[in-house]
Amino acid sequence: MYHSVAEHTEDPYGVTVSPDRLDRQLRWLRRRGLRGVGVGELLRERAAGRGARLVGLTFDDGYADFIGEAVPLLRRHDCTATVFVLPGRLGGGNEWDPLGPRKPLLTEAGVRAAVGAGMEIGSHGMLHIELTGIGDEALRRETEGSRRLLEELTGRPVPGFCYPYGTVDRRVARAVRAAGYEYACAIDPGPLTGTYALPRVHVGEADTAWRLYAKRLLHPLRRRPVPGPAAPSAAGGFRTGLTGAGR
Structure with missing residues (x-):
């Protein structure tokens, strides 16, 4: 789980990784015979036994x-x-982070460029708000509405959703599936772990090779694993064979 990639001196929320550190982290993966992919591809390959x-x-x-x-670093490796x-904030900034620093978000052209570079586009909701406390209509806008806008923008299906702040309950997970x-x-x-609540590990600037x-090693102990395929999940989806790879 990454966020921003930039040179930085101020990072109160720990969401920024420098380009040099990301380069080293990706090199670490590749030297161990691992390759980073989008989550949609990962799930499809695991479901096929690969x-x-x-x-x-x-x-x-x-x-x-x-x-x-x-x-550029992803492609290099x-x-x-x-x-x-966040389709409701395209070309805007990260106003949800009161301590800053202010960072610009992708524009429509930037999203299309990511697609052209072979990256998968997913939705983070419309505006980066916590979903568990909002009403049904607002929840539909954040889930169905954001997916529709991104598919219109990219001309491609948008298979994945990411819960802002990582906050999810059964109602929100069901809404995402219904969308x-x-x-x-x-x-x-925790107990909601499944296809509609996949666990992740935060990666930051401090994550050197030994970290x-x-x-x-610790991820299977710290995060509930996602068991074998086709078992019903507590979130109302289906579990997969993935054992785990934000704000």
Whole structure:
């Protein structure tokens, strides 16, 4: 689970990774015979009995630096990723972070450029608001509405959703499934873990090789694994064979 990729000195929420650090992290993956892909591809490959050496890479919030900084590095290492975009804030900024720093978000052209570079586009909702406390109509706008806008923009299906702040309950997970998504990403969804509440691991600037190694070992212990295919999940979806790869 990544967010922004940029040189930085101020990062109160721990959402920024420098280009050099991302380059080293991707190199670490590749040297171990692993390859980063979008979550949709990961799930399809695992369902087909393949993909044991694939790792799902996600970039939340749809920061503009995804195109200029992340995409060139992903392509250098023969990786792809899912970038979760906020169609209600295209060309805007991260106003939901009161401490800043202010970061520009992808424009419509930036989203299309990500598609052209082979990246998967997913929805992060319309406006980056916590979904568990909003009404039914607002929830439909954040789920169905955001998917419709992104599909109109890209001309392609939008298979995945990412819960803002990682916050999800059964009602929200059911709404995401009803909106037509194939999967959804959370952070640590506990008993809701399943195709519509996939667990992820945050990756930040401090994650050197030994920390990545430790996270890889500890992830199955710290996050409830997603068991075998076609078992009903608590979120009302179907579990998959994925055992786990934001704000």
